[in-house]
Amino acid sequence: MAAYLTGRLLQTVPVLIGVSVLVFLILHLTPGNPALFVAGSDAPPEVVRDIERSLGLDQPLYVQYARYVSRLVRGDLGRSIQAHDPVLDHLVATFPVTLALASVGVLWTVLVSVPMGIVAAYRRNSALDLATIFAVLAGNAMPVFAIGLMLLYMFAIHLRWFPLTGYRSLATLDGWRHIALPAITVGSGVTPLLTRLTRSSMLEVLNQDYVRSARAKGVREAAVVIRHGFRNALLPVITVIGLQFGLLLSGAVITESIFSLPGMGRLVVQAIQARDFPVVQGAVLFFSLTFVLISILVDLGYAVADPRIRYG
């Protein structure tokens, strides 16, 4: 296991190097100039040149990359061009917000999708199953921003049950009130997929011989479905939850914008708009690292769900 983990962690190094090169090139080849953003659109030409010089943007691309990498290996992600503070401070400030959003969003999804998927599979072709299929189709067809705006109008503006915008720590009830609507919104983007997957996965295992054997042995029906059925249907579900969690951590941009959450998604979008290269580079590296780590955790989760899987 230790050898497996070490190997997987070492694999992240070439991934991060590749990501750093790609992001650097994409950013610098995209039209737009951070100096222009800092200077303001109507700044005189010499002001823009001065700012370019102060940011080192007047140097050839390979020099800029070499400087970036030399800073990176020393653990320095640089300073934001717009805000002038360390990029790490931005990541540290915004990550808990996005982590809370993604975690509560996934929790909501699991609480809704898994029972719905199991019940739909168990009551196959019933009215309940049809209703689930219809709900999945409707959920798939609705864009996240539409769901977010509807929730906002209904529960924050009309009923005023929840705050309109903003973020507070989840250590307080107020924090949960703030995160509820955004989490349901991001969760809604994943719920249809997870419900469908749970349903089809359950349908497959419920027809297996070992489920019939369990019933023949007189095992309680709930135990048949959950212990013998769902546990075996869990592997694809874990994969999807893991991948979706990783994606949500990479910034649920639309949701964060609708609910004005100070998370990483908004940070990156604003940084891209301002061509704030150090922030974008730092954030993308961070996303990549998070994504790789979650993949490793998902793989480890397989072993927990299925004792036949062993690593190392």
Place this chain on the structure above:
Amino acid sequence: MRPMGRCLVSACVALALSAMPALVLGAPGAAPTFTYARTGETETLDPERTTAVASAEADFLIYDTLVSLDTDYTYKPSLAEKWVISPDGKTYTFTLRRGVRWASGKPFTAADVKYTLDRWRTLKGSPSAFAISPVETVDAPDPQTVVLHLKTPLSVLLDGLAGPFSSILNPDAVNKAGDDYGTAAGKVDGTGPFIVREWVRNDRMILDRNPNYRWGPPVFANRGPAHLGRVVLKVITQDAPRLAAVEIGDAQYTPSVPPQEVDRLTKEGKLQIIRYQDLNTEFIGFKLGHKPLDDLKVRQAINYGVNKREIVAGAYYGLGEPADEVLTRQVPGYWSGVEKIAYGYDPSRAKRILDEDGWKQPNPGAIRVKDGKPLSLLFLWTPGPEANSIVPLVQSELRGIGVDVRPRQLELTAFFAALRAGEHDIFLIGVQYTTADVLYFYFKSTQRPAPNRFDWADPETDRFLDISRTSTSAAERTAAYQKVQEIVVQNALWVPLVHAKRVVVASKQLVVPKIYNANQLYKMLDLDLK
């Protein structure tokens, strides 16, 4: 009811109860909390490192400037009680107000002003230092006097000194924080009416009243302390939730309202709808270096071919005035004679000019051609509520006179980069200004490739623009500005479209005695909640 159902209901009730709107006014007699729903986040609280509007909103609250700008565009005292300009316009002597203290408690002196202006002039990569570039030295002969020595006179120096980027800094705080100055709540100090208490980027900045503040500029009836006990600058970037925040009472003011909402809000009558006119011009600019825009006749025809009234009605929902002239009427230096030579909407005349200039239409409705080349123009623009409507309107109107317009939509940063690279034939942009010096920015030959995106290089224009900046005679400066306006219109360098009316929305409880033009609520000293 099953246990799970009971739990759900309890949770909902708990959430609903805790969702009671926060009390805005606090305890009886307490100074009220004012929540301002803003469109963007402050980049940095180091005013010398940014020109962003959102940073200015906070700078005006935290800091003070030497002079202040009144709503009639005259300059009034602020940290400087008075000032004297030498006859040659090259020496400005400021006498500072006594009794001013930093939020940290230290007395404010002339040495602080000298430090601030010296830092500003020499700060690497400062986007605004050019505003005082002619300043050669700054002296502080005594704690109450600051003297600025200029290489050449600069008629708009006071405008620069009234701007947010010229906020006076505490040297101790700057030196202590180093490169981190202005990046967090604890890394900033000012003499302004409010003190930063908390700053969560992209969410909220909370500022508490400075109880010792007594030195507000005379542009306010209340010189301090502020009536408001606390100001919360709340970032809500999306239009709909931001407006909703004011409508449901989560915020009491927003500076930006989608124009299509104004009619509904007015009819509902639940909020204050405040309209005001600042100095702004939305225009289409020509790249003179690109054929056929080097041809005056083509530029004139396009000027005659655009129906500005339709743009005001269609894109601005009537919230603006068609702009035939270069500058708004309110700006000192405006030349009324421009109205006699401006281009009104006259598509027949536009067609006639193009016909006479050799641009022939093979058949009615076709694109005009001259020497085998079509009259086709690349139109760069960046999306926005008004621009989204202006572009198709202009495209359709110009097509009506046989001019083909090829719009290319670019995201904001890419748009300005493309303009600087000179990729455009024509472009759509809006400009906001506080003085007629905007003419210098846009039409001086040394300002190419941007903000002189027209490629306009004319020795006569340059001469008048130099006079407008360096002459010590107000009459001479006004005459120079007027001459430049005449040149701009005669040469049809742009198509001025609209002077937009601004609309802000406030709750009925908010007392808003004045909107300080582009500075909006400025220092919020007169603002109160009933």
